Amino acid sequence: MQNYIRKRAVKVAAHIIQTSDTVRQTAEVFGISKSTVHKDVSERLPKINGQMAEQVKNILEKNKAERHLRGGEATRKKYSQVVELV
Template sequence: MQNYIRKRAVKVAQHILQTSNTVRQTAEVFGISKSTIHKDVAERLPRINQELYEQVKAILDKNKAERHIRGGEATKQKYASSHKLPNLDLGG
């Protein structure tokens, strides 16, 4: 494994530990693909630093467990802003 890849994997892992960002958020910060971020932390990091990997894995597992909640909330906000219901006054 090339040295710059090792350094990137460790830097990405440290960023995730400090911010608890998702893979998608981390990819945006570093300007690389989600696939590369995932490969760095899931496949390369265990060979570089097992302890760091286990800490990052705990955060990624937590993010994965919560993603359906974040997705539902995003959909709720999307429809709330684009489908405003008219205020119907049904008082007689």
């Protein structure tokens, strides 16, 4: 694994731990794809830092469990704005 990939994986993981951002939010911050973020934290990070990988895994599992709530909230906001315009 190249050094810049190792550094990116650790930076991405540190960001997720610090902010509890989703994979999508993290990808946007770093200007990389969601697939790259996921690969960095699920495949590469455990080889670099197992403890950090476990922390990130727990945060991403929590985000995954809450995603239906986020989607519902986004839909509610979308339609409340439509009603205000009418």
